[in-house]
Amino acid sequence: MGSAKSWAIPVGVLAGLCVVCLAFIWWYIPRLYNRGIQSDMKRVQVDKAERAREAAAMREANGESIDLEAGDAAVVTPEPAKFKYTPPAYTAY
Template identity: 65%
Template structure:
């Protein structure tokens, strides 16, 4: 009596499933880590660009000086609200 006719196909299919599972266990974490690192690098570059633009705009508009360097910070103008005069008729 030999092996059943279903043993070889089932064994091959099980082997392929194990190989696929091992590949997924190896590949998906690498792919996820690579994607997260790319996102963090992109966010860092965008943040640096925003900070650079904000600093250049602040410098162009005569923004506040650097307190740590000892430069004076210009005072903000004081806004005084004077309500309109109403007359009672």
């Protein structure tokens, strides 16, 4: 058989498998991570838009008029109720 060691072929095959696995992980994990980040960002945008629609609906139900599509996001505060002070009747004892 010559001078080849009996462990050289199995170690070479194992090293080749390790290199292939490392290359696959090096390619797949960042791809999977970026895909997860993008799906999270889309979900956050959908949730944010839904909260904005709910807030606009609540403002409209309370009598405020805001056009959310036109970008009118300023909070319109209604006029505060005016306090009318009526002093008690003067009584001299």
